[in-house]
Amino acid sequence: MTGRDPAEAHRASTPLELLFDLCFVVAVASAAHALHDDLVAGQVWHGLVNFLVIFFAIWWPWMNFTWFASAYDTDDVQYRLLTFVQIAGVLVVAAGVRAAFEDQDFTTMVAGYIVMRIALVAQWLRAAREDPIRRAVAIRFAAGITLIQVGWVIRLLIGWSEIGYLTFIVLGLAEIAVPAWAERAGPETPWHAGHIVERYGLFTIIVLGECVLSTTTAVQAAFEAGGLAAPLLMVAVGGVLLVFALWWAYFKRDPDVGHHRSLRTMLGWGYGHYFVFAAVAALGAGLGVAADATHLPTHLSAQAVAATVAVPVAVYLAALAVLHAVRGLGLLRQVVVAVALVVVAALVASWVGAPAAVLVTAVIVCGLVAANVATLSRQPT
Numbered sequence: 001m002t003g004r005d006p007a008e009a010h011r012a013s014t015p016l017e018l019l020f021d022l023c024f025v026v027a028v029a030s031a032a033h034a035l036h037d038d039l040v041a042g043q044v045w046h047g048l049v050n051f052l053v054i055f056f057a058i059w060w061p062w063m064n065f066t067w068f069a070s071a072y073d074t075d076d077v078q079y080r081l082l083t084f085v086q087i088a089g090v091l092v093v094a095a096g097v098r099a100a101f102e103d104q105d106f107t108t109m110v111a112g113y114i115v116m117r118i119a120l121v122a123q124w125l126r127a128a129r130e131d132p133i134r135r136a137v138a139i140r141f142a143a144g145i146t147l148i149q150v151g152w153v154i155r156l157l158i159g160w161s162e163i164g165y166l167t168f169i170v171l172g173l174a175e176i177a178v179p180a181w182a183e184r185a186g187p188e189t190p191w192h193a194g195h196i197v198e199r200y201g202l203f204t205i206i207v208l209g210e211c212v213l214s215t216t217t218a219v220q221a222a223f224e225a226g227g228l229a230a231p232l233l234m235v236a237v238g239g240v241l242l243v244f245a246l247w248w249a250y251f252k253r254d255p256d257v258g259h260h261r262s263l264r265t266m267l268g269w270g271y272g273h274y275f276v277f278a279a280v281a282a283l284g285a286g287l288g289v290a291a292d293a294t295h296l297p298t299h300l301s302a303q304a305v306a307a308t309v310a311v312p313v314a315v316y317l318a319a320l321a322v323l324h325a326v327r328g329l330g331l332l333r334q335v336v337v338a339v340a341l342v343v344v345a346a347l348v349a350s351w352v353g354a355p356a357a358v359l360v361t362a363v364i365v366c367g368l369v370a371a372n373v374a375t376l377s378r379q380p381t
Contacts, residue, residue: 001072001079001130003190006259011195013202016083017069020062021206023087027058027094028281029210034101036214036285039308040292042299050101051285053168055278057109058093060175061086061116063270064145066199067179068120070191072127082119089115110152117149133187140182148174176271183263193258200273204250207277208243211284215239218291231294231355238355239287241362242313246280248369249320253376272323279316286312290358306349306357313361314339317368331375338368 004011031054038047065086073079089112096108121142128138148171155167183189219236257269286308292298293305300308321335341364349357 001074001127003071003127003131003134004073004192006071006190006192008192011192013195013198014069014073014075016075016080017066017073017199018202020065020083020087020090021203023090024058024062024203025206025210027090027097028055028207028277029214030094030097031055031058031101032210032214032281032285034097035282036288038101039285039289039300040296040298044300044304047101051282052278054097054100054109055281056172056274057113058090059274059277061090061113061120062203063273064120066203067189067191067196067270068123070195070199071189072123072131078126079123082123085119086116089113089117089119107156110156113152114149117145121145134189136185137182137187137189140185141178144174144178144182148178176267180263180267188259188263196270197255197257200270201251204273204276204280205247207280208247211280211287212239212243214284215243215287215291218288222291222295225295229294231353232291234355234359235287235290235294238309238358238360238362239291241359241366242283242287242309245362245365245369246283246313246316249317249365249372250276252369252372253324255324269323272319275315275319276323279312279319283309283312283316287358290354293354302349302354302357303346305354306346306361309358310342310346310361313365314342317342317365331372334368334371334375338364 031051034054035047035051038044038050065083092112092115093109094112096106096110096112099105099107100109124138124142124145128135128142131138151167151171151174155171158167215236219232219239222232222235255269257266261269289298289300289308290305293300293302298305317335317339321332342361345357345360345364352360
């Protein structure tokens with residue numbers, strides 16, 4: 001485990017990494033389903049806060065594994081077994097999502113998190129032993145992860161109160177500070193730029209797939225309950241168009257990432273994807289709410305139902321504008337106008353209805369993608 005070549009040609013995700021992603025999506029789906037249930041019940045703030053907290057606990061270990069694997073994936077027996085341990089921890093986290101949402105009981109989730117982190121610490125200690133050039137960096141990673149994990153265990157004793165929220169914020173900030181602190185100890189870990197871009201792109205596709213699944217399930221239930229009425233058709237068409245347009249928005253241009261960028265820039269790019277992934281997962285929940293509202297009574301107004309779709313879409317578009325480093329007033333203006341129109345579409349749902357607002361939102365995003373493509377085609381490659 002001396003580090004992969006950061007300039008290796010044709011570096012691609014391994015089957016083990018794909019299995020890792022698939023198991024993480026189980027946890028993402030659990031969080032999105034719990035958010036959907038809270039939104040339908042009218043517990044918007046309760047659902048939103050818990051979703052953001054739980055999604056952090058899901059996304060952060062994925063990000064840690066992804067960057068470690070990009071630098072040190074040996075794909076030997078020891079590496080595979082430790083990765084299996086991390087996958088087992090993910091499944092435990094997924095099993096604890098419901099209890100965390102409904103009862104504020106994070107015991108199961110923290111137990112799964114401990115399993116994942118112990119395996120990752122073992123990987124870093126192996127790197128420290130076998131890659132002497134970057135030993136100081138690897139030891140810092142192992143020490144930082146271990147100390148903060150002790151903090152998460154102590155946090156369980158505090159409970160989920162106002163102090164509990166504060167301790168979560170403190171520990172969460174400490175978690176995201178570890179990579180910057182560790183990488184300053186020596187030569188940078190040899191992550192592969194093309195591999196990282198592919199890994200993030202693949203996880204975006206997988207989360208979009210979860211969005212499709214949740215929407216399809218909700219539309220199917222609505223169809224079986226009341227048939228294919230116009231409101232349900234508008235939600236279904238709007239959902240499909242949104243998935244297509246959001247996929248296109250992400251992949252319309254390769255991001256400018258690599259070792260030529262500063263550590264701060266790369267960390268910002270990696271961390272910023274929290275909003276991309278969380279927005280897509282929340283969109284799946286929102287489309288499910290919109291489909292339910294066509295045949296079931298809800299505790300939400302038409303504006304609120306439309307907002308469960310519009311808000312995640314607006315967050316997604318704004319995050320992509322930052323992550324893709326949109327240059328030029330033309331492209332930036334297009335994003336700002338699209339976000340504003342998406343918000344307006346939700347606000348007028350009281351008059352046009354939530355299903356129509358969802359369809360209009362989708363048309364707006366499709367228009368943004370078309371405008372982006374036209375603008376980019378006139379720019380030099």
